[in-house]
Structure formats: C-alpha cells, structure tokens
Amino acid sequence: MSEPMVAVRNVTKVYQRGQQKVEVLHGLTLEIPKGDFVALMGPSGSGKTTLLNLIGGLDQPTAGEVLVGGKRIDKLPSGELAHWRAHNVGFVFQFYNLMPVLTAEGNVELPLLLTKLTAAQRKKNAAVALQVVGLADRAKHKPRELSGGQEQRVAIARALVSDPQLLVCDEPTGDLDRKTADEILGLLQVLNREHGKTIVIVTHDPKAAEFARRTLHLEKGQLLEQAA
Amino acid sequence: MTKSGFVIANLFRKRTRTILTLLSVIMAFLLFGLLQSINSMFNAGADFVGATRLITQARVSFTTALPISMLPKLEAVPGVARVAYWQWFGGVWQENTQLIVFAADPLRQRDVYPEYLMPDEQWQGFAKIRTSMIAGKQMADQYGWKVGEKIPISSNIYPQKNGSKSWVFDLVGIFDGKDDDAKKRTNQAFINYDYFDEANQFGKGRTNFFILKLTDSNQAAAVSKTVDAMFENSPDETKTQTEKDFNVGFVKQIGDIGLIVRWILFAVFFTLLLVVGNTMAQSVRERIPELAVLKTLGFSDGSVLGFVFAEAFTLCLFGGLVGLGLATFAGAAVTKGTGNQFPVYVDVRVWLIGIAAIVLMSLAVGLLPALRAQRLKIVDALAGR
Numbered sequence: 317m318s319e320p321m322v323a324v325r326n327v328t329k330v331y332q333r334g335q336q337k338v339e340v341l342h343g344l345t346l347e348i349p350k351g352d353f354v355a356l357m358g359p360s361g362s363g364k365t366t367l368l369n370l371i372g373g374l375d376q377p378t379a380g381e382v383l384v385g386g387k388r389i390d391k392l393p394s395g396e397l398a399h400w401r402a403h404n405v406g407f408v409f410q411f412y413n414l415m416p417v418l419t420a421e422g423n424v425e426l427p428l429l430l431t432k433l434t435a436a437q438r439k440k441n442a443a444v445a446l447q448v449v450g451l452a453d454r455a456k457h458k459p460r461e462l463s464g465g466q467e468q469r470v471a472i473a474r475a476l477v478s479d480p481q482l483l484v485c486d487e488p489t490g491d492l493d494r495k496t497a498d499e500i501l502g503l504l505q506v507l508n509r510e511h512g513k514t515i516v517i518v519t520h521d522p523k524a525a526e527f528a529r530r531t532l533h534l535e536k537g538q539l540l541e542q543a544a
Numbered sequence: 545m546t547k548s549g550f551v552i553a554n555l556f557r558k559r560t561r562t563i564l565t566l567l568s569v570i571m572a573f574l575l576f577g578l579l580q581s582i583n584s585m586f587n588a589g590a591d592f593v594g595a596t597r598l599i600t601q602a603r604v605s606f607t608t609a610l611p612i613s614m615l616p617k618l619e620a621v622p623g624v625a626r627v628a629y630w631q632w633f634g635g636v637w638q639e640n641t642q643l644i645v646f647a648a649d650p651l652r653q654r655d656v657y658p659e660y661l662m663p664d665e666q667w668q669g670f671a672k673i674r675t676s677m678i679a680g681k682q683m684a685d686q687y688g689w690k691v692g693e694k695i696p697i698s699s700n701i702y703p704q705k706n707g708s709k710s711w712v713f714d715l716v717g718i719f720d721g722k723d724d725d726a727k728k729r730t731n732q733a734f735i736n737y738d739y740f741d742e743a744n745q746f747g748k749g750r751t752n753f754f755i756l757k758l759t760d761s762n763q764a765a766a767v768s769k770t771v772d773a774m775f776e777n778s779p780d781e782t783k784t785q786t787e788k789d790f791n792v793g794f795v796k797q798i799g800d801i802g803l804i805v806r807w808i809l810f811a812v813f814f815t816l817l818l819v820v821g822n823t824m825a826q827s828v829r830e831r832i833p834e835l836a837v838l839k840t841l842g843f844s845d846g847s848v849l850g851f852v853f854a855e856a857f858t859l860c861l862f863g864g865l866v867g868l869g870l871a872t873f874a875g876a877a878v879t880k881g882t883g884n885q886f887p888v889y890v891d892v893r894v895w896l897i898g899i900a901a902i903v904l905m906s907l908a909v910g911l912l913p914a915l916r917a918q919r920l921k922i923v924d925a926l927a928g929r
Contacts, residue, residue, distance in 0.1 A: 369922075369923050374840060374922045374923055374926075375923045394844070394845055395844050395845070395846070398843065398844040400842075401840065401842045402841065402842020402843075403842070409837075409926070413833060413834070415834055415837070416557070416834075417553040417554055417556075417557045418550070418553060422545045422549075422550075422553075426550070427841045429545075429546075429547055430841070430842050430843065435546065438545070474841075
C-alpha cells in the first residue's frame with residue numbers, strides 16, 4: 317500500500333482562550349491517500365478548520381503527529397514550516413484573500429517570488445495557472461474588478477502555481493452563489509481527477525461535499541464516520 | 545512582478561495618505577538640509593579668501609562704538625587703501641517702518657564702495673550739504689522718494705540736541721548697484737556723518753564700524769591680524785573680519801543659532817516620527833489578514849518583517865532624497881540671492897547626515913509595525929483575532 321498523502325495520528329489541539337483552555341481536537345487520527353478529494357463536514361466548532369490548518373502547516377498540534385507526503389510537519393520550526401508550505405501545499409480561503417493592490421497575474425505570481433525562477437518564468441507560470449482556471453483574459457484586472465467567482469478562481473490559480481500536490485480549501489464556496497459555487501467545485505474536481513491533486517475542503521454545504529470522493533464528519537473534535 | 549514592485553504597490557494602497565506623508569517627509573528634509581547648512585555657515589571659521597574689504601568693529605560687539613580717532617591708524621596699516629565708517633542711525637519712516645540708515649562720510653563711502661553708482665554731482669552734494677542724505681534705488685522706489693525732496697525720518701536711538709527724535713534730511717542722490725549683487729543691497733540709505741555727529745545729543749566722534757578697502761585681497765588675513773593686534777589691550781579692542789563673516793555675525797546676535805536649529809529640527813523630526821510612524825502602523829493594522837496570507841503562502845516571519853521595513857525605508861528614502869534635493873536648490877538660490885553674503889551650501893556633509901537620518905528614521909518608524917507583522921500568528925490573523 318502506498319504512503320498516504322496526509323497522515324494525522326492521535327492529534328490533540330488545545331487553544332488558550334484567555335484564562336481558559338479549549339481542547340478542539342481530541343486524539344484524532346486520519347489518513348488521506350494521494351489523489352483523494354475529501355470533504356470535511358461538521359457543525360461550527362467541531363474542529364474542521366483546526367484540522368485543515370494542521371494539515372496545511374498553518375498551525376501545530378498540541379500532541380500527536382501530522383505527516384504530509386511522508387514528512388512530519390508538526391515539529392518543524394517556523395521558518396522551515398514556511399518553506400515547506402511554499403513548496404508543498406496550496407491554500408484556498410472562503411473570502412479569497414487576494415492582495416487588493418496586485419492584479420490577478422500579480423496575485424498568482426506572488427508565491428513564485430519564493431522560488432529561484434526568473435521574472436519571465438514567473439510570468440509564464442502565472443499565465444499558465446490563470447489559463448487552467450479559465451481566467452487568462454482577466455490577468456491584468458485587480459481583485460475589485462473581478463466577480464466573486466473570478467476572485468476565487470484567481471485564488472485557486474495562486475494555490476496551484478507552485479504545483480503543490482496538496483490543496484487545502486476552507487469553505488471555498490461559502491461566499492458564492494450556487495451556480496458559481498458549482499463551477500468552482502467543478503474546477504477543483506478537474507484538478508483532482510485530471511491533475512492528480514489531493515484536495516481537502518472544509519464545507520458546511522452538503523452539495524459541495526457531493527463533488528468530493530468522500531466526506532468525513534467531525535463533531536466535537538472527533539471523526540464520526542467515513543461516508544462513501 | 546518583483547518584491548520591490550510589491551513593496552511599492554503596498555505603499556500606495558492608500559494613495560492620498562501616502563502622498564501626504566511623503567510631503568511631510570519632503571518638507572522635513574528640506575528644512576533639515578537648509579537648517580543644517582545654515583548651522584554650518586554660522587559655525588564656520590573665518591574665511592578671508594577673495595575678500596576686498598574688511599570690517600573693523602569693537603571686539604565686544606558692534607553696538608559698542610569705536611572712536612573716529614582710530615581712522616588714521618587704520619589707514620596707515622599696510623595693505624589698506626581707504627577706510628570708510630558707518631554709524632547706525634536707527635531710522636523709522638512714518639509710523640513704524642524701520643529703515644536701514646547709516647551715518648557715513650560721503651566721499652570715503654564713494655571710494656570704498658565703488659559698486660554703488662551715482663552721478664558725481666550727487667556725491668558732491670552729499671559731501672557739501674550738511675543735512676544731505678542719499679538712498680539706494682530699492683529704498684527710494686519703495687517709498688517713492690525723489691531727489692530734492694525733504695525726507696522726515698525719526699531715530700529710535702538718537703535725539704537731536706533739542707530733544708526731538710525727528711530728523712529731516714535733504715535727499716540729494718539715489719544710488720544704484722553696478723551689478724545684480726550690488727543692486728540687491730540698495731535697500732539702505734546714508735546720511736552725512738558730520739551733521740549727524742554735531743546734531744545728535746549723545747556720543748561724539750564715534751562709529752559702529754570701519755570698512756577697510758584693501759589694496760590686495762591676498763592681504764586680508766594679514767591686515768585683519770595687524771589691525772586687531774594694534775588695538776589689543778587698549779580700551780577699544782577690535783575685531784576685524786570679512787563682510788561675509790560680519791553679516792553672519794550680525795544674524796548671530798539673534799541668539800545661539802546652533803541651539804535654535806537643533807530645537808527646530810528636533811521638533812520637526814519628532815512630529816515626522818509620529819506622522820510616518822502612524823502611517824506605517826495604520827498601514828500594517830489594516831492588512832493583518834493580507835500579511836497572514838503572505839505567511840500562509842510560505843513567506844517567512846523575517847520576509848514579512850522585511851517587507852514592512854522596506855515600505856518604511858522606501859517612504860523615508862524617497863521623501864528624504866527629494867527633500868535634500870530641494871534643499872540643495874533652495875540653498876543655491878539663497879546663496880545667489882544674497883550675493884554670496886549668506887552662503888547656504890547643502891554640501892556632501894549635509895547629504896551624508898541626511899542619509900543617516902533617513903536610515904535612522906526608517907528604523908524608528910518601521911520597527912514596531914514590522915515586529916507586529918513578524919509576530920502575528922497566521923491562524924489568529926486569518927480568524928480576525
């Protein structure tokens with residue numbers, strides 16, 4: 317059996333909120349194979365986003381192990397973790413989180429500033445990524461000149477541009493209408509099926525979850541079941 | 545897109561705010577350049593190079609008059625061609641308009657100041673008519689004076705023997721400058737010294753300063769030394785310097801220029817620190833989520849710190865260089881405008897201090913916002929905590 321893309325082993329996450337300690341994840345274990353498309357569902361406060369942040373290397377567990385692509389990332393120092401994120405994972409957020417001062421092309425190019433690519437190569441790669449998400453003709457537009465769906469496509473292009481094997485998406489359609497949401501989810505499906513990207517999305521929307529290969533339910537910091 | 549392009553794009557996200565901040569930086573460095581240069585001018589040592597005239601005053605202060613009896617001794621000094629003397633009159637025109645009026649010996653004045661042009665008969669009139677007065681063209685034009693008119697002027701220092709401070713003079717001549725520099729100095733008037741000396745109620749036979757016309761400009765330093773040595777340990781010790789140094793010294797009477805300059809600069813830069821620091825802090829505060837996204841994309845804490853510092857540095861560097869550049873031009877204009885009497889040179893030294901100030905200011909205004917950006921936790925920042 318091949319090595320899983322994501323392996324979460326007995327992970328606990330405790331947040332300090334003022335004087336109080338809040339345990340969000342309780343010894344959670346999970347494996348996501350390479351090329352999978354997983355939807356994480358569950359009520360607010362169930363720990364979906366926390367789990368996603370741990371998988372994406374944005375946060376570190378209080379206890380347990382997180383391995384992505386066979387590498388333990390839960391103990392990496394801040395600098396190494398940043399370097400790891402730059403080369404191994406792409407992020408898509410609910411509110412797109414594009415840089416308003418940059419064009420679509422500039423936003424997509426941004427992660428490539430961390431590579432050794434020349435300016436011309438960066439520009440070319442950004443153009444390809446924008447083409448993949450169907451926005452080649454909007455390259456020179458700033459985020460405020462784009463619709464919500466277009467902004468999310470730019471965000472996906474930005475997540476893709478450094479060719480990571482893992483995409484983590486936090487409510488990627490939460491701010492979009494049904495039709496646009498379906499287009500975005502369709503795009504993620506294409507990236508999963510045709511480009512082999514492993515995708516983990518957090519969603520409240522059962523229709524969005526239908527685009528995934530499987531859905532995992534979380535409740536009170538624990539994995540409930542594994543639905544087909 | 546490049547990292548520097550990204551820094552500049554972020555800097556101008558709020559264009560109006562950035563431009564206003566930039567203008568305040570430019571103004572601060574314009575002031576800095578000019579005031580530093582003025583300070584240098586006041587602190588510079590005596591410079592005798594190219595001087596064709598020297599001014600001898602009382603060592604204590606030019607307000608302490610020297611006896612006219614020194615005149616033959618001064619004229620006997622090797623290297624001195626002719627000596628004129630000026631006594632401050634303290635003229636007031638009409639209600640309260642201060643005028644620059646000196647009592648002078650007419651013909652000595654003509655000999656020592658050949659750059660003041662006036663028909664010979666007017667010079668002769670100045671010498672022969674006891675109540676005579678000559679005015680520079682600028683002054684005459686300003687007050688509409690014509691030759692032949694009687695000019696009533698009061699003195700805020702010297703009353704006449706009858707106790708009246710009102711004097712009336714016959715305007716016998718109007719002089720102009722022979723070149724641009726001299727024309728700029730025609731905003732003054734001279735009255736006949738002999739008449740003034742006889743008619744005033746106070747001291748007799750004294751003058752504020754002597755003007756020594758030299759035979760050779762190369763002897764300026766030697767003449768200065770000789771004159772001051774000649775009167776050393778006498779009741780009337782002297783200080784002999786070039787006109788330029790005299791003018792600088794005149795302004796210095798206002799007070800400790802260096803201290804004034806330092807306080808002004810302190811106030812300017814303190815205000816600037818608040819203005820630019822506030823801009824930077826606001827700029828970072830309003831894009832915490834964006835900085836978190838940068839970290840999410842893989843930019844390290846140090847890189848994010850670097851971006852914020854780079855913004856502060858770019859703002860200060862651009863504003864500082866433009867300000868210093870403007871100061872250089874303004875200084876040159878002041879130097880030219882005063883006929884080189886107030887040389888305000890924004891030189892390499894001022895530029896180097898300015899650049900050091902730019903670096904220090906960038907560090908000061910960028911440090912706190914940059915540290916905040918560096919320390920922010922991605923998860924909290926994205927969640928708006």
